[in-house]
Amino acid sequence: MSLAVELKKTADSLKAALPADIFAAIGQSIADLKATGITKRAASVGSIIPLPVIKDFDGNEVDLGTLAADGPLVISFYRGGWCPYCNVELRALSHALGDIEAAGATVVAITPESSGNARETAGKNTLGFPVLIDEGNRYARELGIVFSLPEKLRPLYREIGIDLVDWNGDESYELPLAATYIVDSNGTVVWAFVDADFTLRTEPANIAAALRRVLA
Secondary structure, eight states: HHHHHHHHHHHHHHHSSSOHHHHHHHHHHHHHHTTTTHHHSSSOOBBBBBOOOBBBBBBBBEHHHHHHHOOOOEEEOOTTTTTTHHHHHHHHHHHHHHHHHHHHHTEEEESSSSSHHHHHHHHTTTSSEEEEEEEHHHHHTTTEEEOOOTTTTHHHHHHOOHHHHHHHHHSSOOOEOOOOOETTTTTTEEEEEEEETTTTOOHHHHHHHHHHHHHH
């Protein structure tokens, strides 16, 4: 089953489960975010992005530059394990890991959630790649993919059990866009998926196909 189909099933399930006003407010927030033009300012194909050292949820340092030196690096940003769409995407990416690695690439996921929550996210989704903690969204901000959850949505999120202050360990209410990048050893973005609509994610097959084109 394609990722798009799984995401549609998730959306339908949430629409049935959430109060109509909350579902509508979330939908409006997506439209408002798109209207800011944030994706036009985000790192895109041809951009040269930093490849810093970032810690995983166990506190181990992971050098993105070293990983990229060994072959194409796939960097997938996700909002947190509280997001059903993120969990669906992470599972699909993990299931496709063999195809992606066969194309010569390494995969990492990056999230602003706390180490404990990231560990839980990785465990429940049986992820086969590192999950790195982007404290305060510092790295995502360098790529231009950070936004602040609208104030009117914050109490609605808490109403449905999502407390971002507790989940991320800060009071910024900032999150990364749904974004996946393929970068080369110089940090040049050779392929990108960036969308202001968090219900949309790229198919893992598209990542594998892009890798084959890059290496051809």
